[in-house]
Amino acid sequence: MKDGAMQPFGLTLEKFLDHAAKWHPNTEIVTATDGGKVARIGYADLHARAHRVSAVLAGLGVAFGEHVATLAWNTQAHMEAWYGTMGMGAVCHTLNPRLTAEQLAEMIAQSGARILVASADLLSLAAEIAELSPSLCHVLVIDGSKDGWRSDSADAAELETLITATHVKADWGQFDENAPCGLCFTSGTTGAPKGVTYTHRSSYLHTLRLLQADVIGLTSADVVLPVVPMFHANAWGLPFAAPAAGSRLVLPGRQADGESLAQLIMREGVTVAVGVPTVWVGLADYLDRTGGEVPSLKRIIVGGAAMPPALMERIERRLGAMVQTSWGMTELSPSGTFAPPADPDRAPHRSGRPAVGVDLLITDADGKPVPNQRGDEGHLRVRGAAVIERYFGHDKPATDQNGWFDTGDLARIDHEGNLTITGRSKDLIKSGGEWINPAEIEAVIGAIPEVSFAAVIGRSDEKWGERPVLLVEMREAEGMTDEALLGALNGHVASWWVPDEVVRLNEMPLAATGKVDKIRLRLEYGGN
Ligand code: ADP
Numbered sequence: 001m002k003d004g005a006m007q008p009f010g011l012t013l014e015k016f017l018d019h020a021a022k023w024h025p026n027t028e029i030v031t032a033t034d035g036g037k038v039a040r041i042g043y044a045d046l047h048a049r050a051h052r053v054s055a056v057l058a059g060l061g062v063a064f065g066e067h068v069a070t071l072a073w074n075t076q077a078h079m080e081a082w083y084g085t086m087g088m089g090a091v092c093h094t095l096n097p098r099l100t101a102e103q104l105a106e107m108i109a110q111s112g113a114r115i116l117v118a119s120a121d122l123l124s125l126a127a128e129i130a131e132l133s134p135s136l137c138h139v140l141v142i143d144g145s146k147d148g149w150r151s152d153s154a155d156a157a158e159l160e161t162l163i164t165a166t167h168v169k170a171d172w173g174q175f176d177e178n179a180p181c182g183l184c185f186t187s188g189t190t191g192a193p194k195g196v197t198y199t200h201r202s203s204y205l206h207t208l209r210l211l212q213a214d215v216i217g218l219t220s221a222d223v224v225l226p227v228v229p230m231f232h233a234n235a236w237g238l239p240f241a242a243p244a245a246g247s248r249l250v251l252p253g254r255q256a257d258g259e260s261l262a263q264l265i266m267r268e269g270v271t272v273a274v275g276v277p278t279v280w281v282g283l284a285d286y287l288d289r290t291g292g293e294v295p296s297l298k299r300i301i302v303g304g305a306a307m308p309p310a311l312m313e314r315i316e317r318r319l320g321a322m323v324q325t326s327w328g329m330t331e332l333s334p335s336g337t338f339a340p341p342a343d344p345d346r347a348p349h350r351s352g353r354p355a356v357g358v359d360l361l362i363t364d365a366d367g368k369p370v371p372n373q374r375g376d377e378g379h380l381r382v383r384g385a386a387v388i389e390r391y392f393g394h395d396k397p398a399t400d401q402n403g404w405f406d407t408g409d410l411a412r413i414d415h416e417g418n419l420t421i422t423g424r425s426k427d428l429i430k431s432g433g434e435w436i437n438p439a440e441i442e443a444v445i446g447a448i449p450e451v452s453f454a455a456v457i458g459r460s461d462e463k464w465g466e467r468p469v470l471l472v473e474m475r476e477a478e479g480m481t482d483e484a485l486l487g488a489l490n491g492h493v494a495s496w497w498v499p500d501e502v503v504r505l506n507e508m509p510l511a512a513t514g515k516v517d518k519i520r521l522r523l524e525y526g527g528n
Pocket of ligand 1: 187303306307327328330409515
């Protein structure tokens with residue numbers, strides 16, 4: 001007897017937008033534009049326009065599997081470019097505008113992109129990149145005019161004009177689910193950025209994981225604000241998850257300052273906002289200054305860096321929103337673990353459990369599993385359906401012989417299975433032959449309400465090899481003395497871990513994805 005069969009339904013990403021266009025046609029994507037104004041479009045219209053972007057790209061000769069680069073903020077036009085690219089089987093290579101032209105040109109040299117979709121306010125950076133990138137020949141300008149284009153290295157056209165002139169219907173999704181859909185370089189907080197290739201299947205499965213109730217659990221009643229940029233690990237997958245769930249999507253454009261975010265949240269009734277911890281400082285400051293309220297906001301989802309306890313307490317008290325912590329990285333598409341929204345024991349250091357599709361392993365420095373997987377600290381490895389196997393352009397796998405990827409993070413899993421990131425192996429400071437973990441010192445100092453940001457780095461030292469230095473940005477210039485700051489460490493860390501010096505900064509330098517820029521701090525204060 002012949003077996004029956006189920007339909008071969010390829011797990012490709014354009015299906016999320018197809019779904020939203022059909023079942024949530026009028027649900028809006030709202031984009032902040034200049035002067036506090038917004039632009040609105042429904043999923044059905046966005047779907048139609050994204051198809052026309054595919055037709056424009058096909059007209060420029062874009063082939064299946066070709067990389068199309070984007071240099072843009074979180075906007076409707078950027079989202080149309082994404083789906084237009086991925087829907088036709090081309091690969092969207094997102095670029096981080098906060099990096100230098102040289103760094104970005106180096107990434108384009110790797111992907112070989114011929115086309116760059118660029119935001120009008122980034123045209124001078126785009127021109128610098130074009131000068132350094134022989135492969136690049138067309139710049140498609142979005143979110144403004146091409147008037148600022150001054151370069152002969154590539155031609156520039158406004159994507160809007162090309163879309164308007166196109167009446168061809170592009171075909172979407174006629175390819176294998178294992179085809180690549182995106183290329184994103186790691187943010188390079190500790191080393192040179194490396195390219196991570198996502199596939200349709202991996203990002204599709206990642207989206208289904210995000211939509212679980214213990215993860216991000218969006219519903220069609222939610223209004224989602226991804227402050228995390230689309231160039232930072234695909235805005236953590238929200239441009240896929242929002243249409244999949246039929247949620248309203250609010251895109252902040254380039255403005256991530258406290259006032260702009262507060263206005264958007266208030267006007268659009270945002271229920272869930274997502275971003276690295278540092279962006280919420282500005283929002284809390286603005287609300288403190290103006291006495292404003294954001295009653296619609298139910299949840300703020302943070303990840304990408306440790307959540308300072310004082311900030312978590314401040315956000316929950318001042319904004320009345322629950323902070324949901326998570327851990328992830330570019331190589332994981334990016335979500336690894338999430339603290340469930342309803343977790344009564346939520347705490348800034350607890351990043352929750354993995355949802356089905358990712359698994360965690362604690363090992364020693366050589367990659368051997370530690371016997372006690374609950375309670376003991378070690379090196380964190382992961383494997384799963386949306387976890388890297390090999391970096392872009394590399395021959396060797398990024399995984400060990402058992403398929404585990406070494407995250408470079410240090411972690412502990414408690415008896416309930418909750419993950420706590422305890423540091424990064426590359427950040428450790430070696431003093432007198434013993435390791436000091438800056439993350440543990442930062443956690444104590446970061447819990448002091450007067451402290452906005454704290455970072456600990458190693459400074460070269462003739463006698464000890466390295467000694468820790470504490471860098472702080474205080475909320476108010478007056479206040480705690482250095483002795484009082486360091487005194488807070490008594491009883492929390494060994495006395496030889498206490499930093500030798502406190503440096504006060506007016507502004508903590510932030511790296512391209514909004515995290516504390518330890519590379520720069522080491523250059524300026526590491527004495528190397
Ligand atoms: P980069 O490695 O260049 O910073 P990513 O943006 O991919 O690039 O960041 C991933 C890293 O961010 C993780 O390896 C981890 O060190 C850090 N991170 C992410 N989430 C957390 C968290 N909840 N607590 C502490 N660190 C975190």
